[in-house]
Amino acid sequence: MDTKECIERLAEFSSEIRKITLKRLEEVPEGFINWRLNNTAMSFAHLVKHIIDVDELFFSLSTTNKRTFKWEMGSEEPHLDVDETIYKSLIKTLKSNGEKRNVIISEFNATTINHLVRNEKEEEMTFWWFIMRKVLEHETYHRGQIAAYLKVLKGESSQL
Template sequence: MIHNVEEFAQFLDGLRKRTMKYVKVVPNSILEWKPAEDKFSTGDILRHLASSELMFLSVFEHGKWSYPGHESSKGDNIEEIIPYMEACHTRLMDGLLTLGNDLLEKKVPTLHGHEVSSWRIMMALTEHEIHHRGQLSTYLQMNGIEPPQIFGLKIEQVER
């Protein structure tokens, strides 16, 4: 359970900084690449990560799931996508800090309409980010790009 929104926001900010290490190695040449026709492209994943932060904030602020989409109008190259991601993250962080610890007392709907404590949706937000960061890592590797090490070392470099 989360007990302090400011501490959660700091954790979430660190999580996003680690994700951005991956984003910053994405070349424009693979933004439209996807592993299959019915899957997200690399660019879709990045825009989705950004837009989803606004979706989660909508639940916290208004009790309503509203997804702003991930179409290429939100950035069709990495130079446009990164500022979109940064703007969405800033909006989420400001919103969380404005809501403060009162958010933790709030019940919010799940995507299926069941009410749960908001901290459960806050945890889902982090799980969502980590899921798509892993997906991005796989996309990079499938395109011959070595993803950054999340904590600076490869497992082979850790002492046994």
């Protein structure tokens, strides 16, 4: 498989991850967008905003000459409390960001996918690694949180 084909598959993988995240968020019961599992957990709305923030970081790194980033944990952010209108806007942004992310990833080539970025600790990684770890794995992790929260709200028990 050549590099271009690998990049296309990465873009498709990115789109599938976002599609499933949006599907899970459609399951959030009415009136529960600001619900949190506990006082330190992020709400559904906060998780959406947090994923959008990571998208914005990716867009900044991939469409500008900026190559340094600061990784901030969502639990360190102040709790986000939004109304239904803002939440719907966040969901719309999450959807459009997914489409934009797909386009940007598709436009990488063998050189650009290997450009280096570094975090505040001066740890370097390629864009490919940044996409895999900081964007896609990160979103998958939070989608797991969303799924677990939905099970709690629906009263489902896990089958061991």
